[in-house]
Structure formats: structure tokens, C-alpha cells
Amino acid sequence: MNVLFEQIGRVIIAKLNRPSSLNALNSSTMYELIEGLKKYDTNPDIGCIVLTGSERVFCAGADIKEMSQKNFNDMFNEDYFGYWEVFAKVKTPIIAAVSGYALGGGCELAMMCDIIIATENAVFGQPEIKLGVIPGIGGTQRLTSLVGKAKAMDLILSGRNLSAQEAFASGLVSKIIAEQHFLNEVIQYAQELATYSKTALIAAKETINQSLECSLKDGIVFERRLFHALFNTDDQKEGMTAFLEKRTATFNQQKTA
Numbered sequence: 001m002n003v004l005f006e007q008i009g010r011v012i013i014a015k016l017n018r019p020s021s022l023n024a025l026n027s028s029t030m031y032e033l034i035e036g037l038k039k040y041d042t043n044p045d046i047g048c049i050v051l052t053g054s055e056r057v058f059c060a061g062a063d064i065k066e067m068s069q070k071n072f073n074d075m076f077n078e079d080y081f082g083y084w085e086v087f088a089k090v091k092t093p094i095i096a097a098v099s100g101y102a103l104g105g106g107c108e109l110a111m112m113c114d115i116i117i118a119t120e121n122a123v124f125g126q127p128e129i130k131l132g133v134i135p136g137i138g139g140t141q142r143l144t145s146l147v148g149k150a151k152a153m154d155l156i157l158s159g160r161n162l163s164a165q166e167a168f169a170s171g172l173v174s175k176i177i178a179e180q181h182f183l184n185e186v187i188q189y190a191q192e193l194a195t196y197s198k199t200a201l202i203a204a205k206e207t208i209n210q211s212l213e214c215s216l217k218d219g220i221v222f223e224r225r226l227f228h229a230l231f232n233t234d235d236q237k238e239g240m241t242a243f244l245e246k247r248t249a250t251f252n253q254q255k256t257a
């Protein structure tokens, strides 16, 4: 299996598992990952997903062996990488836990997640220019929106690597955690998120992502409408009642009619 799934409480840990190719993303890995996540996405008992690799490598990118002999007709007719758009549609929050290399498609995969947490030894980069191509899983778009045009141009045109520290300073990474506690701390953080209302988490993710697609005016209306809609959930009643009763809220209770 190229991807291992493990459930811990309300969190799914999806671990890329192709060590001999440094977790390179061939088509079957892409399908295994996305089909697995689709299943958990609709499960009300899952509130957060952690996507990770090994200590040495998160993911060294798209599989160069698989791609190397393909021509334009193959790539175009297969809409190669098109299926990654399904990953980007997963509603449940996904945290990329990046240790080691996150290069090319590996960096793009991390950027398709909602939060990137890295170890001090993490290395990011979009080296496709060195292969005679450009990023193809959204790198030119997502990197630009995360770090700005000047830095994205620098990184993509030079293909140079980015340290965890530089990635943090640039806004690509939200947090750096020491290697020895890394995955445990990420999972603990994911568990905390997963205790909140899944509906509210999905609404927050969708609204933040919407800000990249529309004007400020439209985005603010979109946010307000979803805010209003959340008043039709049991979780809103529970959250606000618990606050007033000075107790911890218990979200995600399935109502039995």
C-alpha cells in the first residue's frame, strides 16, 4: 500500500508510504490517497486529517519515472494531475506534517492542505524548472498566493530549496516543531481542532478558501451568510449554551429524532 491510514480518536493520519521512491506521487498513490480521504471526509466521526510522510521525506514530488516518457498527447488526453482537484475539494481540515523534503508535487501537496506544520529539517521547493517543466499541481498559483509574487518568482524560476525557517518567515509554514516531538504534537493539535463542530470547521475552511476566489465585498457577504446558517445547527446552540453555563462544549453530537 502506498498510503497508510490510521484513525486516532477523531483524527485520520494518512502516511505516504513509498520509501524506495521517496514518496514520489505516481498515479496509484494519488488515487489511493484521494479515494481514502473521500471516504473519511463524509464520516461525521472524523474532524481533522493529518497528512505526513517519513522523517526523511514528506514527498519528493510527482513520480519522474512515470512521467519521463509521456508526450503532450498522453498528458493532455489523460488530463494528467487533473484528479488532484478532488483532493482540493476535501472539506475536512487537512494538516500537512512535513519532515524532510517537500519538493515539486510534494510542496504542492502540502500547499493543497489547509495548514503546514514542519520540522526544523524540512526542505521545501519547486525544482520543476530543473526538469524542463513547471509546477503542474497548482504550485504557481498557491505558492504565489501564500508567499507573494516576488518570492514565488524567485523560487519557481530558480528551483532553489527553501529551509523550514525561510518557509516559516515567508508564510508558507504556520509552525515549526522540533523533530523529537513532531508527529505527536501535530496529532495533539489536530485532536484539538477535531473536538470543534465539524460543520463550523468546514464552514471556516470554505470561507477562507473563498477569499482567494472573490472580491472582498462578495467574500464578506459569503462569510456572513454562512455565519447565519450556523445558527441552524445544534453545535451553535451547544457552543453558546456551554459558554453561558461555564462548561466545556461537547460538539458533534448526533441528534436522534
Ligand code: CAA
Pocket (backbone or CB within 6 Å): 020, 021, 022, 024, 025, 060, 061, 062, 063, 064, 065, 101, 103, 104, 105, 106, 108, 127, 128, 131, 134, 135, 136, 137, 139
Ligand atoms: N520521482 C521518482 N523517483 C524519485 C523521485 C521522484 N520525484 N525523487 C526521488 N526518487 C527516487 C530516486 O530516483 C532514487 O531511486 P533509485 O534508488 O531507484 O535510484 C530514490 O528515490 C532515492 O533518491 P536519491 O538517490 O536521489 O536520494 P537523495 O537523498 O540523494 O536525494 C532528493 C533526495 C534531493 C529529494 C532527490 O531525490 C531529488 O531531487 N528528487 C527529485 C525532486 C524533484 O525534482 N521533484 C519534482 C518532481 S516533478 C513534479 O513534482 C512535477 C509537478 O509539478 C507536479
